[in-house]
Amino acid sequence: MNYNLKTSMPVLAVASLFMASVACAQDATKASDTAAATAAASPTAPASPALSPAMAGPLAYSAKPLSFDLGPLGNKVYVTGVASGIALAQSHALPSPVDNKSLVDITNGQVFIQKVDGQFQYFAQVGIYSLPSIGFAYGKAAATTGATYGALPQAFLKWAPTDSFSIQVGKLPTLIGAEYTFSFENLNVERGLLWGQENAVNRGVQVNYTKGPLALSVSWNDNFYSNKFSAVSALAAWTVNSSNSVAFVFSANTKKTTIATGATPLFQNNQQTYNLIYTYNSGNVFLQPYVQYTHVPTLGALGTTSSSTFGAALLAKYTVDKHFSLPARVEYISSNGDTVTGVNLLGYGIGSKAWSFTVTPTYLFNNVFGRIEGSYVKATSATGGFGPLGLDTSQARILIEGGVVF
Secondary structure, three states, X not given: OOOOOOOOOOOOHXXXXXXXXXXXXXXXXXXXXXXXXXXXXXXXXXXXXXXXXXXXXXXXXXXXXXXXXXHHHOOOEEEEEXXXXXXXXXXXXXXXXXXXXXXXXXXXXXXXXXXXXXXXXXXEEEEEEOOOEOOOOOOOHHHHHHXXXXXXXXXXXXXXXXXXXXXXXXXXXXOOOOOOOOHHXXXXXXXXXXXXXXXXXXXXXXXXXXXOOEEEEEXXXXXXXXXXXXXXXXXXXXXXXXXXXXXXXXXXXXXXXXXXXXOOOOOHHHOEEEXXXXXXXXXXXXXXXXXXXXXXXXXXXXXEOOEEEEEEEEEEEEEOOOOEEEEEEEEEEEEEEOOOOOOOOOOOOOOOEEEEEEEOOEEEEOOEEXXXXXXXXXXEOOOXXXXXXXXXXXXXXXXXXXXXXX
């Protein structure tokens, strides 16, 4: 997901605000439809109800989420949400107004309204958000919200006539990848290099079926939010036991398109994507290695020949106690294509490669959280990608995110 939006400002305000909120709190005293997301869920997440958006942890919704009885609209309607802010400093920033050496911003100001039981269910996500991702310029929340999925980024209706079968229609979370779209959903604040090649929100219809340890989902959608319904996605997940699961994911556009917007990268919108994801979650240890392959076909109308990427990542988390955990991520991704007619899929030059490391110590007190994150990206066989002239091949970031999940 490449975004190239305006950012600005210095770094310490969010940190001080967060520490004050933690002190006050101390003084006062993908859940998802797929088995893969269930296996990735935080052990502190409520078992019932299964709320959306899904969370990989360490953050989690309140064990007693706010609910209302709205009669015809549902016996129980749950209202949850997240409010969080970020302070960030980075090396080799692109020139202003594209990027800045330091900034303060909102990462999430969102409310989720949902009915999660009965045959007819619904979900609506409303608010403002940024989509921080390593390797790309940070886009401020106000600009990102308007340029991507709007103030209603996800919303769908769901018909579940049985416990094993359901159909969803609307603006759906993608089936692709191991990381979710919004910062509060993931182990790390920033999404990784592999996520940069994946779609995030699809408009379309999705059919889900579960039987025992097997979970299947198939979606007909608009791929990278193109509003052209010509893509298919599918997920097959197998829960081996309470600690282990494996998932295979596939997505492809059935037609070649030339659509390009803030949410629709031209070449990725035409690609095929394959994921193989393994999840281990037991006791204090969470491990999720996965591999990804993408292929962009020859696009004669644009004069480009086929290009592809291959990536591998390991997401990990060690839970020290109920308050403190240590998530980390390491990744490698490579690309190939003809040096003249190929496609610059990574943003660092045709045929470039990159690796990254991210660590995110996280503190959680009741529903108030703070995360300090350090990340480093290095591009090789590259023509650039960072710095005032766009010629540097590495970037280091440090950031603080604080907020509350309710």
